[in-house]
Amino acid sequence: MTTDTDPTGRDTALDRDRDNPLCARRDLFQLPDGIIYLDGNSLGALPRSVPERLSRTVTEEWGRDLIGSWNSAGWIDLPGRVGAKIAPLIGVADRDVWVSDSTSVSLFKTMVAACRLRPERTAIVVEKGTFPTDGYIAASVARVLGLELRWCDSNDPLASIDEDVALVSLTHVDFRTGAMFDMGAVTEAAHAAGALILWDLCHSTGAVPVDLTGHRVDFAVGCTYKYLNGGPGSPAFMYAAPAHQGELDQPLSGWMGHARPFDMELGYEPVDGIGRLASGTPPVLALAALDAALDVFEGVDHDSLRAASLSLTDYFIELVDARLGGSLEVITPRSHDRRGSQVSLRHEHAYGIVQALIARGVIGDFRTPDVARFGFAPLYVTHADVYDAVDHLVAVMEQEEYARAEYSTRNAVT
Numbered sequence: 001m002t003t004d005t006d007p008t009g010r011d012t013a014l015d016r017d018r019d020n021p022l023c024a025r026r027d028l029f030q031l032p033d034g035i036i037y038l039d040g041n042s043l044g045a046l047p048r049s050v051p052e053r054l055s056r057t058v059t060e061e062w063g064r065d066l067i068g069s070w071n072s073a074g075w076i077d078l079p080g081r082v083g084a085k086i087a088p089l090i091g092v093a094d095r096d097v098w099v100s101d102s103t104s105v106s107l108f109k110t111m112v113a114a115c116r117l118r119p120e121r122t123a124i125v126v127e128k129g130t131f132p133t134d135g136y137i138a139a140s141v142a143r144v145l146g147l148e149l150r151w152c153d154s155n156d157p158l159a160s161i162d163e164d165v166a167l168v169s170l171t172h173v174d175f176r177t178g179a180m181f182d183m184g185a186v187t188e189a190a191h192a193a194g195a196l197i198l199w200d201l202c203h204s205t206g207a208v209p210v211d212l213t214g215h216r217v218d219f220a221v222g223c224t225y226k227y228l229n230g231g232p233g234s235p236a237f238m239y240a241a242p243a244h245q246g247e248l249d250q251p252l253s254g255w256m257g258h259a260r261p262f263d264m265e266l267g268y269e270p271v272d273g274i275g276r277l278a279s280g281t282p283p284v285l286a287l288a289a290l291d292a293a294l295d296v297f298e299g300v301d302h303d304s305l306r307a308a309s310l311s312l313t314d315y316f317i318e319l320v321d322a323r324l325g326g327s328l329e330v331i332t333p334r335s336h337d338r339r340g341s342q343v344s345l346r347h348e349h350a351y352g353i354v355q356a357l358i359a360r361g362v363i364g365d366f367r368t369p370d371v372a373r374f375g376f377a378p379l380y381v382t383h384a385d386v387y388d389a390v391d392h393l394v395a396v397m398e399q400e401e402y403a404r405a406e407y408s409t410r411n412a413v414t
Contacts, residue, residue, distance in 0.1 A: 005185055008322050013383035016315065020083075020299075021172045022308050024049030026378040028296045029229075036385045036392075037364045041203055041342045041375025044293075045228030053292035057285060064363070076236050076286040079256075079278065085294040086228070086305070089302070090220060091211035096239055096276045100282045103202065103236040105252070107137040107169075109277055112198045113250040114219050115145055116169045121166035121195070123148040126156055131175045132135040134200055134262060138169055141217030146249070154179075158189045173203035176367050177315075178332040179210070181338045182391050184215045191216065191284050192327065202226060205237075207378055208303035209343035212239060221242075227341070227377055230290035238277050245273055256278035295381055308378035309341040315383055316374065319390040327397055332369070342375045353393070359401075360392045 004011060011289040017023050030046045031037060037045055061069040070076050083097030090097070101109070115124065124137045128151045142149040150161035154174065161168060168190045173180045183199065190197040198219040204210055206227025210219055222237040224230035242249060248270070255261045259269045270276045289323035317330055320343075333339045347353060348370040354364050364374040374389070396402060 002312045008088045010387050012386065013315070013387035016311060016383040018168075020383070021304050022378060023382065025300070026382065027172060027298060029380045032064040034361050036389050038374040038376065038385070039363045039365050040229075040377030040381070041207075041226050041373070042365055043232060044206070044226055044377060045380055047229050047232070047293045047296050049292040049295055050231065050289050052247060053147055054285065054289050056065055057288040062284075068189060075282070075284045078284060078291065080226050080275065082287055082294065083237055083274070085297070086205065086222075086224070087269035087366060089162055089205050089209055089228075090296065091209070091223070092239055093213075093242070095276050096245075097237050098239075098277045099235050099287065100278055100280075101238075102233075102254075103221060103223045104137055104233075105279075106135050106236040106277075107134060107198075107200070108141060109252055109279070109352070110219045110221055110240065111138060111196055112145065112168060113200055113240070113244075113248045115141065116249045117196060117244060117247060118166035118194075121164055123150045123158065123166060123193075124163045125150045125152050125160050125165050126330045127152050127167045127170055127311070129152045129154045129174060129176065130169075130222065131173050131200070131202070133361070134169060134171060141328045157181075159330065161190055161195055163194060165190075165193060167196050167198060169200070171200040171203065171229050173208065173342075173410055175203055176277055176371055176373070177344050178203075178340045178342040178373075180333070181208060181340050183217070187215045189409040190264055192239060203340055203342070207299070207305070212241075217241065222285065224290050224293075224376075228290070229293045229296065229344065229377075231265060231286070234286050234290045234293075235283055238274075239374045240274060240277065245276060248276045250277055252343070253281040256280060256282065282287045285391060300379070305378055309376060310336050310339070312376040312378060312381055312383065313339060313341060313343050316376065316386050319387065320345065320393070323390060323394050324397060328372075328393075341378065342373060344374070346370050347372065347402075349402040352405035353396055356396040356401035357389075360396070361391045363388045364389075 014121050061073040079100045084094035087094045087097045196218040201222035224234045237402045259271045274377045331346050332343045350370045351366045355368040
């Protein structure tokens with residue numbers, strides 16, 4: 001139990017880590033010495049199981065067994081098998097998640113399929129502050145289907161929903177601020193208006209457990225290279241509620257979504273179930289890496305995962321408040337039911353602050369125009385990391401190290 005009465009002391013951080021049932025999970029990751037990694041909301045850390053799995057897939061399955069590995073190594077089943085590992089994190093049945101394409105392609109396919117389920121309706125609702133890809137893809141879907149793209153206010157998306165709306169597409173956790181929608185309330189309101197809803201779970205899955213089934217969500221898409229640690233460019237997952245799967249008419253019907261792909265028939269007959277969202281040949285190497293990476297969640301209690309996330313973000317906010325005296329504005333909601341697993345700070349020199357921290361071995365990232373963003377992956381970030389990161393942040397601000405860096409789009413990825 002915690003004994004240190006000073007919340008700003010490092011002993012408090014160590015006590016909180018000892019009380020965290022997930023703390024030992026950190027050993028499952030390959031983390032560089034001397035680095036405090038607070039950017040898992042952009043790219044997750046490397047699970048130790050992945051290199052060996054990739055080596056086996058390349059040298060034995062591909063190199064030795066060649067094409068036979070589609071059957072002997074189960075390559076053909078990877079999209080559904082990997083999806084089944086993600087399913088518990090989003091509150092759905094194992095059979096209802098498919099993993100194969102990029103986030104952009106997955107959004108396009110599910111958005112078109114959803115809108116085709118409401119052919120009499122004429123509009124798609126997307127929030128103005130959404131991640132750019134979501135807006136770009138929604139605009140493409142609107143052009144292809146001849147629909148209106150309706151931009152809503154993130155503070156009140158329900159004001160833009162009426163009887164003309166076919167689909168409401170929202171990002172569960174905002175990529176800039178870490179603010180989180182009330183999934184149940186928004187979904188219920190969309191359904192009350194006769195619209196379908198699609199949730200982007202890119203900044204949720206793996207840190208913020210959700211219950212898509214309980215909230216009666218229609219569609220969801222999420223990337224796997226952030227909190228799911230699948231590696232750069234790992235394929236996204238797609239979810240469609242079982243009630244919709246038999247009617248799905250997605251725009252990229254490929255041979256892997258055919259009921260009998262190896263009959264090589266001229267006409268297309270979709271397979272039953274979530275596999276109807278499949279298109280081409282699955283990316284085996286990427287899926288193998290993701291399959292191994294997801295094992296770090298085996299046996300993880302979802303309540304513990306969320307509790308660790310909230311404890312880490314609470315502690316970061318607490319230390320910033322106590323030690324930086326308002327020189328940095330916390331723009332992430334403080335309320336637990338409105339916060340994801342990141343904390344964003346606003347400052348006119350945010351880019352320079354992030355660069356100065358990176359030079360000190362504290363990895364966060366920057367979002368234009370003035371946001372320093374820090375992600376807290378609950379399986380490998382510790383309270384001691386949080387304490388040390390804020391210690392460096394205090395030094396950066398006191399010594400004005402941020403004044404030495406100028407923003408460059410070339411370096412914007414970090």
